[in-house]
Amino acid sequence: SQQGEEDPQALSIQEGENATMNCSYKTSINNLQWYRQNSGRGLVHLILIRSNEREKHSGRLRVTLDTSKKSSSLLITASRAADTASYFCATDGENDMRFGAGTRLTVKP
Amino acid sequence: NAGVMQNPRHLVRRRGQEARLRCSPMKGHSHVYWYRQLPEEGLKFMVYLQKENIIDESGMPKERFSAEFPKEGPSILRIQQVVRGDSAAYFCASSPPQGRNSGNTIYFGEGSWLTVV
Numbered sequence: 001s002q003q004g005e006e007d008p009q010a011l012s013i014q015e016g017e018n019a020t021m022n023c024s025y026k027t028s029i030n031n032l033q034w035y036r037q038n039s040g041r042g043l044v045h046l047i048l049i050r051s052n053e054r055e056k057h058s059g060r061l062r063v064t065l066d067t068s069k070k071s072s073s074l075l076i077t078a079s080r081a082a083d084t085a086s087y088f089c090a091t092d093g094e095n096d097m098r099f100g101a102g103t104r105l106t107v108k109p
Numbered sequence: 110n111a112g113v114m115q116n117p118r119h120l121v122r123r124r125g126q127e128a129r130l131r132c133s134p135m136k137g138h139s140h141v142y143w144y145r146q147l148p149e150e151g152l153k154f155m156v157y158l159q160k161e162n163i164i165d166e167s168g169m170p171k172e173r174f175s176a177e178f179p180k181e182g183p184s185i186l187r188i189q190q191v192v193r194g195d196s197a198a199y200f201c202a203s204s205p206p207q208g209r210n211s212g213n214t215i216y217f218g219e220g221s222w223l224t225v226v
Binding site for chain 2: 033035040041042043044045048088097098099100101102
């Protein structure tokens with residue numbers, strides 16, 4: 001069964017605005033990762049945050065993790081049209097990573 | 110710097126035929142994972158393999174689906190007697206020898222899109 005669940009399912013914003021996507025999960029984790037998928041393409045790894053970390057930055061990306069609430073958020077600042085994609089969070093399973101259904105982000109120029 | 114290579118990228122099969130999807134992991138990676146993605150959905154885990162071993166196939170349907178990762182050559186996901194419901198994108202991912210528990214990222218291929226007509 002899927003572990004992560006992203007919220008919202010779809011998000012539409014104007015270029016330059018910030019986009020925030022949330023992920024909730026059910027069981028304890030060691031790591032949580034965010035991936036991006038452009039339409040018709042594979043998944044590209046964005047950022048990994050470990051369970052003992054609360055916040056992590058990478059360029060225009062900011063990820064937070066709240067293990068007490070079993071939730072994570074991905075913030076994309078100053079969005080660009082090229083950020084249009086689906087974004088997935090993934091958590092550790094015993095032998096695999098479990099993905100949510102994703103948030104479809106549309107950034108309008 | 111070759112990443113995870115999957116082929117074919119697109120495959121069309123008639124109902125009842127067999128589909129074979131191939132995956133060559135990144136250089137130095139010995140762990141392979143297969144995922145299936147239905148339209149507008151996330152990725153569903155199917156199977157996790159190391160060379161010559163199936164470690165976890167809990168996500169793979171018991172019938173018609175099989176996977177292997179031989180000592181030499183790519184990993185193969187085989188779907189026999191395909192049905193329309195098998196139409197999906199199949200993604201392969203790989204990770205280094207220490208696998209997932211060390212918190213390594215897994216790297217995805219571009220996927221194989223299977224269409225059953």
